[in-house]
Amino acid sequence: MTIAMESIAFAYDAPIGRPKPLILSDIDLEIQDGEYLVLVGPSGCGKSTLLRLIAGFDQATSGSLKIDGAPVKGPGRDRGMVFQDLESSLYEWLTVGENVEFGLRVSGVPRAEREVRREEALRMVNLLNHVRKYPDELSGGMKQRVQIARMLAMRPSIMLMDEPFASLDAQTRHMLQNQMVSIWTEIGGTAVYVTHDIREALNLGQRIVLMSAGPAAGIKHIYDVPMPYPRRQSDPIYIELLERISGDIEEEVIKVWI
Amino acid sequence: MDLADHAERPANRGPRFFGLSGGNLVSPAAVVCGLLIWEVAARNFIDPFFLPSVSAIFAGAVELHQQGLLLKHVSISLTRILVGWALGSLVAIPIGLMVGSFMTAKRIIDPYIHFLRFIPAIALVTLFIVWFGVGELSKILLVMYATSFIVMINTATGVVTIHQNKKLAAQTFGASVMQIFWRVTVPAAMPSIYVGMRLALASSFLVIVAVEMLAAESGLGFLIWTSKLYFKIDWMFVGIFLLGFFGLLTDYAWKMVGKHAIGRYVRASAKY
Ligand SMILES: Nc1ncnc2c1ncn2[C@@H]1O[C@H](COP(=O)(O)OP(=O)(O)OP(=O)(O)O)[C@@H](O)[C@H]1O
Numbered sequence: 441m442t443i444a445m446e447s448i449a450f451a452y453d454a455p456i457g458r459p460k461p462l463i464l465s466d467i468d469l470e471i472q473d474g475e476y477l478v479l480v481g482p483s484g485c486g487k488s489t490l491l492r493l494i495a496g497f498d499q500a501t502s503g504s505l506k507i508d509g510a511p512v513k514g515p516g517r518d519r520g521m522v523f524q525d526l527e528s529s530l531y532e533w534l535t536v537g538e539n540v541e542f543g544l545r546v547s548g549v550p551r552a553e554r555e556v557r558r559e560e561a562l563r564m565v566n567l568l569n570h571v572r573k574y575p576d577e578l579s580g581g582m583k584q585r586v587q588i589a590r591m592l593a594m595r596p597s598i599m600l601m602d603e604p605f606a607s608l609d610a611q612t613r614h615m616l617q618n619q620m621v622s623i624w625t626e627i628g629g630t631a632v633y634v635t636h637d638i639r640e641a642l643n644l645g646q647r648i649v650l651m652s653a654g655p656a657a658g659i660k661h662i663y664d665v666p667m668p669y670p671r672r673q674s675d676p677i678y679i680e681l682l683e684r685i686s687g688d689i690e691e692e693v694i695k696v697w698i
Numbered sequence: 699m700d701l702a703d704h705a706e707r708p709a710n711r712g713p714r715f716f717g718l719s720g721g722n723l724v725s726p727a728a729v730v731c732g733l734l735i736w737e738v739a740a741r742n743f744i745d746p747f748f749l750p751s752v753s754a755i756f757a758g759a760v761e762l763h764q765q766g767l768l769l770k771h772v773s774i775s776l777t778r779i780l781v782g783w784a785l786g787s788l789v790a791i792p793i794g795l796m797v798g799s800f801m802t803a804k805r806i807i808d809p810y811i812h813f814l815r816f817i818p819a820i821a822l823v824t825l826f827i828v829w830f831g832v833g834e835l836s837k838i839l840l841v842m843y844a845t846s847f848i849v850m851i852n853t854a855t856g857v858v859t860i861h862q863n864k865k866l867a868a869q870t871f872g873a874s875v876m877q878i879f880w881r882v883t884v885p886a887a888m889p890s891i892y893v894g895m896r897l898a899l900a901s902s903f904l905v906i907v908a909v910e911m912l913a914a915e916s917g918l919g920f921l922i923w924t925s926k927l928y929f930k931i932d933w934m935f936v937g938i939f940l941l942g943f944f945g946l947l948t949d950y951a952w953k954m955v956g957k958h959a960i961g962r963y964v965r966a967s968a969k970y
């Protein structure tokens with residue numbers, strides 16, 4: 441599905457009498473069907489906020505956000521979300537397996553198929569050995585993988601992921617990045633992926649969107665990543681992009697800290 | 699081997715004797731010690747009319763039992779407490795869920811809750827007797843009154859503190875408002891409901907004793923109140939002791955309900 445954003449601005453609601461600072465402004469971005477798009481930018485610039493707008497949790501203050509031509513009015517089954525926060529979105533009274541099945545249950549998927557999809561999703565994130573554990577018995581990275589699995593089980597056409605691998609070690613993270621690419625290739629959805637790790641962005645994204653520092657953050661630059669998967673870190677394009685993006689992010693981060 | 703499995707094992711509990719671990723023996727030993735000190739002190743240094751010894755209290759209990767009064771007072775008090783508490787919670791939980799979930803319900807019901815909950819049940823004893831008679835109805839209604847506000851407030855607080863992300867996630871799964879209510883709101887509020895009911899249980903003990911002292915012909919409150927008239931200080935202590943004992947017992951039972959019957963919903967709150 442295509443996501444089209446036109447001059448989007450956004451401010452969170454504030455109590456009456458308090459100013460409502462613009463978090464995002466002037467965002468123009470078109471995400472193609474089946475594209476893997478990565479969002480990077482300094483902390484606090486509004487990456488999560490942009491993802492929430494696409495998910496339909498919040499509405500743009502001005503501008504238009506359309507999915508396949510239809511304005512986004514709220515959340516829907518077509519868009520899955522992996523929240524940045526590790527555990528607040530998990531259901532602590534359900535086991536890992538039940539959490540993954542939750543969405544299928546409320547969607548009325550019959551039991552036999554639920555089980556198949558649950559197993560499949562848990563296998564993809566390598567959690568099959570932990571089906572019966574409760575969220576409070578999991579590590580941070582495992583919780584994040586439960587979130588990914590329950591999204592995958594729903595097979596959404598758009599996958600919104602907010603730093604899903606942030607709390608993993610470098611090796612596991614790299615493995616999961618490869619896994620992510622093969623999942624995405626296999627199910628062929630659109631992915632919007634937030635990270636603060638430039639290498640991760642380069643391993644995953646077809647395009648990398650660099651956001652400028654807030655307040656009123658916009659898009660500073662969009663990089664095309666013309667490399668086949670799996671990405672090789674020794675590829676000259678990789679090295680060049682890594683350097684350029686690092687330099688540009690630094691520029692933005694410095695703005696915030698002065 | 700799975701490393702995480704270790705976490706489920708309880709921490710080192712010390713040496714084991716006859717199948718009982720050292721940790722399990724500490725509480726009984728502390729109780730026995732306390733009772734022994736009491737007994738010795740009461741026999742040797744304290745006026746028995748001020749504080750009778752443990753054995754004298756025990757003798758008083760036996761005497762009460764032989765007169766057929768012990769079981770009668772205990773069972774009537776416990777019935778009032780448990781029925782009032784259960785019915786009070788049954789009324790309070792749906793109201794708490796509504797108030798927590800729907801702004802309109804909150805606006806309508808909130809003023810009543812916050813006004814009424816500061817009027818102690820004890821202040822209403824006479825009024826309830828005028829309204830509902832001297833029988834069991836007025837007593838059970840008073841326990842319901844006392845417990846329901848505690849459960850209501852806890853339930854509503856539980857609902858409003860549910861993390862928004864849980865509901866948002868459910869929305870991305872296409873869950874309807876009703877599905878979110880039953881599958882997210884209710885289970886997520888369970889720990890608060892559970893804790894609220896536990897606190898309310900203690901309040902219902904408080905209320906029923908006061909009611910029985912003021913306006914009843916039976917129950918532990920009545921026993922405590924009237925034993926003063928007969929200079930039966932040991933009976934008074936039997937009544938006081940039984941309140942503590944049955945409080946402990948019902949609280950323990952509620953904890954077991956938390957651990958076993960609804961364990962998955964109150965994993966953290968049932969630990970203490
Ligand atoms: N619920 C909210 N209410 C008000 N302001 C908010 C809220 N959530 C975020 N903000 C503000 O919006 C801005 C952007 O936050 P956001 O979480 O989108 O940043 P981010 O780019 O995801 O940062 P990070 O990389 O640290 O996750 C911040 O200034 C933050 O204070």
Ligand SMILES: [Mg+2]
Nearest residue numbers: 487488524602
């Ligand atoms: Mg964020």
